[in-house]
Structures are given as structure tokens and as C-alpha cells.
Amino acid sequence: MFGARCVRLALRHSSSAPLPKHAATAKLLRVKEALEVQNPTSNDVKVQGWVRSVRSQKEILFLHVNDGSSLESLQVVADPGLEPRELSFGSSVEVQGKLIRSPHKRQNVELAAESIRLVGTCDVL
Template sequence: AVRLRVREALGAPEPLGEVRVQGWVRSVRSQKEVLFLHINDGSSLENLQVVADPSLENRDLTFGSAVEVQGKLVRSPHQMQNMEVQAETIRVVGACDTWSFPLKLKRRHPLEYLRQFPHLRCRSNALGSLLRVRSEATAAFHSFFQDNGYVHIHTPIITSNDCEGAGELFQIEVSWARQSAEETHFFNVPAFLTVSGQLHLEVMAGAFTRVFTFGPTFRAENSQSRRHLAEFYMVEAELSFTENLQDIMQVMEDLFKSVTSTVLSKCPDDVELFHKYIAPAQK
């Protein structure tokens, strides 16, 4: 049997013979003559419908359980979905107790509630869509710079310098230094989590005409608001031999257009989810 992800099964141009799909059950609906499942593996916002004989149902086949379905990929008679799987076997890989499972069927949980369950929140539509968009955007950033001849530089996360007053720094301390009466530093100088890779990129720009970095940065700003993140990923680039500000503005415009176009083309359903439910006034 051909192993398919849900995204691949939904986008298949034509029916296939024996296929195998693995994922987590989003809904179970048992009728007298047919059993319907909807499963998702995180590759798509849309679920894959599985049609099976009621005899394949068992007590462990519940919302949230992990399953492996084997059968035939056929065209779906429903207009909302291109393909579906006619199951021949359904194996429950991991059972789920629906009573204690914090995510409930057909309920839109607030983000504040989902933050309590970091090991399960990525199964929600909102967080799943966010992570898929981030993944495609990250790949698009790298693709743009690589296609335009930039060298990717891995700037250090632990550094001894600030970056032109970019923000408050997290200072690093080693555990054994706390037991010493004298002020002891691991590198013999104070060390911090980076607030920017700019200074290291500027050094590299003395040997490479085009460089960029994309990595985590940290800001120890004394604020607990949603507008201030202690950790986030930042894209930075340096160009040598620029003639004027227009050169830099053109790169920024091309980068923005390229990444936005990629995200909109590869994650249209995920973007629409945010426009509809998460930030309806931001479209």
C-alpha cells in the first residue's frame, strides 16, 4: 500500500489502489450501514473522510485516538471534498479517553485555554494553521535569499555584546558560579542571549557581498503585554557596495512580495481561517 499524508490524499489527481493513511481522529459517526471517520495528520487544515463498514468499529475508535487506515482512495461524491478513503482495515494505534481529553469535539477553544496544554494545543485548528504558515514562511525566507545569492550565516546565540541598544538583555549565569563568593563568568566576561545578529553580519559583509541570518533573538523587556515577546525569530540581512537607500528598499519589497505570495499560495485555507476567526478585522 502507498503511504499518503492527508494533504496528498486530498490533492491526488486521480483515484489510487491500496493506500495507507495515518493520523488522529477528528470525528466518528456510526450509522446502520456505514461508518464515517474524519482524520487529520497535521499536513492540512481539511480533514480526510474515511468510509468504512460498521463492522470495523471498536470501542477504542474515538475522537482523539491515533489510527492507521488502509483501503482504496476514491473520488468523493460530496462536492466539499475531492477524495475519500474506502477503508478495508482500521487499526487503533493509540487509544484516547474522550472524558479526560482536554480538547472536545466540535468546540472552538479559546487560545488562553489551549495554552494550558502545550503537548496537545497543536492539534487545534488555530495552532495547527499558525505552525503551517510559519513553516512555509521560513522556507520562503531561505528560498528568496538563496535564489538571490545570499550566504546564510549562523550568528551566535550566546554573545558578549549588545547591538546598538536593541533591547534589554538576558544575562547568562552558570549554576556553579552561584556557589562562588567571587563574581565568576564562564567566558571570563559577562555573556548574554543575543538581541540581534547584526554586528556579526556586518563583520561577514566585509568578506561576502550578501549575507543573511534567520534565528532566535531574545529581549528581556519588563513588560507582560502581548505586544512584547521575550523570544522571537528575526530575519536580518547585510549588503555590501550599495549605492543608495533604493537598493535596500528594493530588496525588502521583493522579499515581502515573495514570502507573502508563497504563504498565500501554499496555505490559503490556513490564512482564511485567521481572517475569519482569529483576526477578522485584519484582512
């Protein structure tokens, strides 16, 4: 709990760059809240947390993001062009996009990312 609170505070105060137009309307959700959505709508949402895994393929990028609110991670699906170069396991990110119904039976929803902002890197050495 304490770690997620610190990330949120750091996110609020870390960037002086203007937010994208859709950032002001994106609703901030915890991973637990996002995973509990039964009927996803086309509203913009924002999730902040740490990267648990990264898989980049030719046409699609998969991230698993967790903020400590749930034991499960939220799967993020994105275009590989959105991937910041320094993105790795343990990095803190802010992902904005739309919750969509997942085609897989193991998960109810996934986040179709429109933007991925790297908040902090994780030194894996």
C-alpha cells in the first residue's frame, strides 16, 4: 500500500510536460478495480504501477502491470512503437487507454494502451 501511494505522489510532482488532451478526462483506476470491471465501456482510463513482465513481438506489445492492490496483474496490450527504450521489469509506468473485453478465458479485461509513460526505471544489475 505504501509503495503505490508513493508512486502516485511521485507521478503528480515529477513531470512538468503538458498532459495529452485525453489525460484530463482519463479516470484513474487501481489494478484491482480494473480487473473487477464486468462490462468495459469506451471511457479512457489510467493505471499506474510497476511492470511485472514485458513481451514485445513484431505487431504487439504485452505488459503486465501491478500496483499492489491485487495479487493479479492487469494485462496491457499496445503497439510496439509506444514502448519506451528503458522499459523493463520493475519500471514504474503510467498507462492510459481503454479497457476492453479480453479474448482469453483466464482474464476478463485488458487495457488497450494509447500511451505509456515511463515514470522511473529499475536498475536490474
